Amino acid sequence: MHPDVSQKTVGRWSLYRRLLDALSRTEQRYILSSDLARRSGVTASQARRDLMHLEVAGGARGYEVQALLRAINAQLAPAEPQAVALIGVGNLGRALLSYFQGRRPTLQLVAAFDIDPHKIGRVIHGCRCYPLDELEAILEREAARIVILTLPGEAVATLGPRLIKAGIRAVLNFAPSHLDLPPSIHVEDVDITMSLEKAAFFAATQEQRS
Amino acid sequence: MHPDVSQKTVGRWSLYRRLLDALSRTEQRYILSSDLARRSGVTASQARRDLMHLEVAGGARGYEVQALLRAINAQLAPAEPQAVALIGVGNLGRALLSYFQGRRPTLQLVAAFDIDPHKIGRVIHGCRCYPLDELEAILEREAARIVILTLPGEAVATLGPRLIKAGIRAVLNFAPSHLDLPPSIHVEDVDITMSLEKAAFFAATQEQRS
DNA sequence: TTCTCTCTGTGATTCAATTCACAGGCACTG
DNA sequence: CAGTGCCTGTGAATTGAATCACAGAGAGAA
Numbered sequence: 001m002h003p004d005v006s007q008k009t010v011g012r013w014s015l016y017r018r019l020l021d022a023l024s025r026t027e028q029r030y031i032l033s034s035d036l037a038r039r040s041g042v043t044a045s046q047a048r049r050d051l052m053h054l055e056v057a058g059g060a061r062g063y064e065v066q067a068l069l070r071a072i073n074a075q076l077a078p079a080e081p082q083a084v085a086l087i088g089v090g091n092l093g094r095a096l097l098s099y100f101q102g103r104r105p106t107l108q109l110v111a112a113f114d115i116d117p118h119k120i121g122r123v124i125h126g127c128r129c130y131p132l133d134e135l136e137a138i139l140e141r142e143a144a145r146i147v148i149l150t151l152p153g154e155a156v157a158t159l160g161p162r163l164i165k166a167g168i169r170a171v172l173n174f175a176p177s178h179l180d181l182p183p184s185i186h187v188e189d190v191d192i193t194m195s196l197e198k199a200a201f202f203a204a205t206q207e208q209r210s
Numbered sequence: 211m212h213p214d215v216s217q218k219t220v221g222r223w224s225l226y227r228r229l230l231d232a233l234s235r236t237e238q239r240y241i242l243s244s245d246l247a248r249r250s251g252v253t254a255s256q257a258r259r260d261l262m263h264l265e266v267a268g269g270a271r272g273y274e275v276q277a278l279l280r281a282i283n284a285q286l287a288p289a290e291p292q293a294v295a296l297i298g299v300g301n302l303g304r305a306l307l308s309y310f311q312g313r314r315p316t317l318q319l320v321a322a323f324d325i326d327p328h329k330i331g332r333v334i335h336g337c338r339c340y341p342l343d344e345l346e347a348i349l350e351r352e353a354a355r356i357v358i359l360t361l362p363g364e365a366v367a368t369l370g371p372r373l374i375k376a377g378i379r380a381v382l383n384f385a386p387s388h389l390d391l392p393p394s395i396h397v398e399d400v401d402i403t404m405s406l407e408k409a410a411f412f413a414a415t416q417e418q419r420s
Numbered sequence: 421t422t423c424t425c426t427c428t429g430t431g432a433t434t435c436a437a438t439t440c441a442c443a444g445g446c447a448c449t450g
Numbered sequence: 451c452a453g454t455g456c457c458t459g460t461g462a463a464t465t466g467a468a469t470c471a472c473a474g475a476g477a478g479a480a
Contacts, residue, residue, distance in 0.1 A: 018403075059427080078410075099301065200317055200380065
């Protein structure tokens with residue numbers, strides 16, 4: 001695998017994949033970098049740079065949709081499905097369980113965790129809810145290396161060491177708290193309060209910058 | 211207001227604000243840039259650069275917590291509250307309504323929109339649901355300049371022109387589709403599928419990069 | 421086949437963001 | 451009051467990402 005793809009490029013692969021997925025169900029056999037770019041909201045040369053890292057070559061008609069899709073999937077979707085667990089079955093957690101169920105077949109939500117005894121044992125959007133105490137045991141059993149955190153900010157602080165011990169490799173963190181994990185664990189922060197505040201700031205500012 | 215604050219700096223102000231908010235309810239009067247930085251997951255010099263744009267000066271004991279908090283609030287929280295509307299009352303939309311209700315008093319969720327007749331008229335987490343047809347009229351009436359989009363990807367495409375006509379200034383877009391809006395409208399994309407795929411990619415990659 | 425046109429692939433360049441590194445200042449000490 | 455040590459504020463240097471711009475290649479036309 002290519003050693004030097006930037007995080008941003010990987011993110012855009014995901015954008016392209018979604019688009020190509022839709023295209024692959026149409027007649028269209030080829031797509032130009034300029035097209036792909038416009039429809040993803042990036043520039044053409046940026047799209048070409050991103051595609052450079054894949055092993056597909058474009059021709060004078062552009063890129064072959066199927067080939068491109070296969071190449072991106074080869075990067076983003078590993079051969080065997082990856083197990084994902086979710087910690088914190090609140091409103092947001094439940095919404096994400098429903099959102100992700102079946103969306104990406106190579107990413108399977110195998111377990112949810114909470115401390116609320118009322119939730120434990122229930123099956124929520126196809127995913128069983130376990131007590132947080134059993135986190136390590138069940139992550140181990142299900143071979144889950146990715147977790148989604150949807151708990152209140154304070155609750156996250158104590159979780160770091162447990163995630164390390166459980167052998168977690170990547171975290172998708174919706175909690176508004178900084179997680180201090182070694183750099184070998186990838187942390188993807190999704191801070192929706194921050195995003196809304198940014199939007200509000202730029203809405204209030206007269207002189208908009210792009 | 212300072213003309214040249216980068217988008218990323220604004221985002222980090224939001225992080226700092228959250229932290230200072232918590233600190234302001236403790237004994238601690240001062241905070242060092244290195245502390246603030248470590249607890250927000252950034253470097254000390256970056257934190258100092260971000261604070262430079264505010265009008266507060268730090269001393270040998272660091273920055274005064276209250277003063278700093280006031281300065282950041284002055285930037286992020288305008289004098290009069292801003293009205294926010296949400297379009298798409300699915301699982302995710304409902305979760306966000308509940309998430310944001312009362313969290314930031316200067317950002318008030320004043321209306322939700324959907325096409326499902328069953329939802330229209332209902333009050334969800336304190337927010338009334340209107341038919342999407344009435345979007346422009348109600349945004350006008352409520353003077354909402356910020357919208358949160360939580361609809362399925364395809365549904366977003368047609369929405370662009372309507373948002374422009376309605377005088378929207380900023381969009382928080384959870385839909386996995388590129389919104390083509392003029393640069394005078396700030397678009398903040400939150401693409402959770404992409405985030406999960408990025409996490410999965412880096413989880414699967416042996417040679418982790420930071 | 422040859423000519424032309426358009427598109428890709430990619431060095432070189434520009435632009436933005438982060439980090440370095442240190443001068444200057446405040447707080448505490450004796 | 452001088453001395454010491456740590457902290458901020460910020461030019462300068464560095465790193466990283468996006469853009470430019472053009473050589474080279476394939477497609478279609480005649």
